[in-house]
Amino acid sequence: EDQVTQSPEALRLQEGESSSLNCSYTVSGLRGLFWYRQDPGKGPEFLFTLYSAGEEKEKERLKATLTKKESFLHITAPKPEDSATYLCAVHSLDNYGQNFVFGPGTRLSVLP
Amino acid sequence: DAGVTQSPTHLIKTRGQHVTLRCSPISGHKSVSWYQQVLGQGPQFIFQYYEKEERGRGNFPDRFSARQFPNYSSELNVNALLLGDSALYLCASSFRDSRVKETQYFGPGTRLLVL
Numbered sequence: 001e002d003q004v005t006q007s008p009e010a011l012r013l014q015e016g017e018s019s020s021l022n023c024s025y026t027v028s029g030l031r032g033l034f035w036y037r038q039d040p041g042k043g044p045e046f047l048f049t050l051y052s053a054g055e056e057k058e059k060e061r062l063k064a065t066l067t068k069k070e071s072f073l074h075i076t077a078p079k080p081e082d083s084a085t086y087l088c089a090v091h092s093l094d095n096y097g098q099n100f101v102f103g104p105g106t107r108l109s110v111l112p
Numbered sequence: 113d114a115g116v117t118q119s120p121t122h123l124i125k126t127r128g129q130h131v132t133l134r135c136s137p138i139s140g141h142k143s144v145s146w147y148q149q150v151l152g153q154g155p156q157f158i159f160q161y162y163e164k165e166e167r168g169r170g171n172f173p174d175r176f177s178a179r180q181f182p183n184y185s186s187e188l189n190v191n192a193l194l195l196g197d198s199a200l201y202l203c204a205s206s207f208r209d210s211r212v213k214e215t216q217y218f219g220p221g222t223r224l225l226v227l
Contacts, residue, residue, distance in 0.1 A: 034215065036218070042221070043220045045218070046216075046217055046218075089154070089155075096169045096170075098160045098167050099157060099168055099170070100145065100147075100157040100160075100168070102147075102154030102155045102157075104152075104153055105154050
């Protein structure tokens with residue numbers, strides 16, 4: 001069974017204090033790993049897609065990396081507007097067809 | 113360009129009732145997926161449809177069903193509502209079948225409360 005875990009569950013940073021969020025996954029036949037940002041009461045906002053181990057992608061203060069067992073979302077010099085829940089998801093094929101599994105998310109708070 | 117749209121935004125139902133949620137994908141997108149997100153948890157995959165055919169199904173009871181129309185919009189139906197069905201229901205669209213690597217873009221969701 002495909003599984004995704006995320007750590008830490010919650011993270012409080014001071015503005016400018018860099019850190020990393022972890023996403024660990026167990027999946028048969030990874031077709032893609034996704035990072036999303038979600039603000040309270042809203043739908044997830046797409047950030048990155050990673051397809052193979054060793055791949056890296058960057059966008060502003062965010063950088064996502066992928067290994068065979070986990071992915072990291074690095075946040076450099078965060079600002080208060082980066083406060084949100086960050087979700088990791090994996091896409092695979094199982095006996096029922098397409099399958100998408102999300103982790104529980106990491107709640108990030110960036111204090112001014 | 114409009115993103116994924118969902119209706120209604122909020123809905124209150126009582127136990128045992130039926131509900132229909134609607135989703136319009138991004139223009140040009142042919143695949144629609146449905147998710148249930150309970151407060152404090154990540155979204156759970158319910159269905160994926162592409163070209164009106166079901167292409168994926170999560171671990172949900174048969175009370176949940178969906179369909180996709182020729183214009184690629186979609187409906188999610190839930191029968192015999194339970195209190196535990198209270199959640200944010202999210203729709204996501206992607207350009208084409210996810211057998212080809214594709215990214216899903218989410219709508220704002222429909223907040224369902226079952227009393």
